[in-house]
Amino acid sequence: MRGFYIGRFQPYHNGHHRMVEEIAADVDELVLGIGSAGDSHSPRNPFTAGERIMMVTKAVKDFDVTTYAVPIEDLDRNSVWVSHVQSMSPAFDVAYSNNPLVIQLFKEAGVEVRQSPMFNRDVLEGTEVRQRMIEDRDWESLVPDAVVDVVYEIGGIERIQRVTASDGSEHVASDDDPNPC
Numbered sequence: 001m002r003g004f005y006i007g008r009f010q011p012y013h014n015g016h017h018r019m020v021e022e023i024a025a026d027v028d029e030l031v032l033g034i035g036s037a038g039d040s041h042s043p044r045n046p047f048t049a050g051e052r053i054m055m056v057t058k059a060v061k062d063f064d065v066t067t068y069a070v071p072i073e074d075l076d077r078n079s080v081w082v083s084h085v086q087s088m089s090p091a092f093d094v095a096y097s098n099n100p101l102v103i104q105l106f107k108e109a110g111v112e113v114r115q116s117p118m119f120n121r122d123v124l125e126g127t128e129v130r131q132r133m134i135e136d137r138d139w140e141s142l143v144p145d146a147v148v149d150v151v152y153e154i155g156g157i158e159r160i161q162r163v164t165a166s167d168g169s170e171h172v173a174s175d176d177d178p179n180p181c
């Protein structure tokens with residue numbers, strides 16, 4: 001049996017990892033959908049689809065499950081989103097999600113959906129991890145070690161701090177600005 005689990009994974013954290021651990025006990029193969037794949041370099045979606053593929057691919061090596069990471073871009077029409085997902089993914093038998101909209105769309109399309117408990121949600125939340133990255137507080141303990149390595153490899157902390165600092169404010173380029181725009 002093959003399962004499907006989609007998230008933005010901005011970044012992939014220990015709550016996602018616990019959910020994958022539970023799913024891995026249920027299925028033979030797993031498709032991890034990298035949601036909002038076209039989004040990056042913003043405070044809510046700092047990491048590219050390719051960077052998130054690196055995070056999940058390295059982290060799921062902890063588990064004995066064949067995993068395919070598939071980027072899925074957003075669509076303007078929720079009504080055809082499940083068909084869009086199915087067109088991009090290896091075929092799957094069951095979708096796993098705790099997101100109410102995702103659950104509703106899959107159920108309406110006749111796809112079996114399974115939910116999991118929320119694990120330590122007071123801290124295991126992408127928003128909390130990103131806030132700690134911005135404020136130089138401990139975020140490393142909230143994500144798998146493989147994700148820590150990827151974030152440092154791609155200069156992720158500097159990126160999220162920069163895009164957050166420039167978010168909503170005017171950016172004036174100067175000669176010594178390494179990233180004028």
Ligand SMILES: Nc1ncnc2c1ncn2[C@@H]1O[C@H](COP(=O)(O)OP(=O)(O)OP(=O)(O)O)[C@@H](O)[C@H]1O
Pocket residue numbers: 006007008009010014015016019096097098099116117118119120121124125126127128
């Ligand atoms: N701590 C957790 N325990 C179990 N499931 C989780 C946890 N955090 C997120 N999920 C689920 O994983 C899926 C993907 O979540 P997502 O990538 O949006 O993470 P998030 O932590 O909710 O991020 P953000 O705060 O950026 O919105 C969703 O179904 C979400 O409900």
Ligand SMILES: NC(=O)c1ccc[n+]([C@@H]2O[C@H](COP(=O)(O)O)[C@@H](O)[C@H]2O)c1
Pocket residue numbers: 006007008009034035036037073074075076077078081098099101102105
């Ligand atoms: N119409 C659409 O494009 C549509 C609908 C439902 C979910 N999604 C995406 O699926 C992912 C769901 O993951 P989260 O549970 O992390 O929100 C997100 O990337 C979200 O944007 C997209």
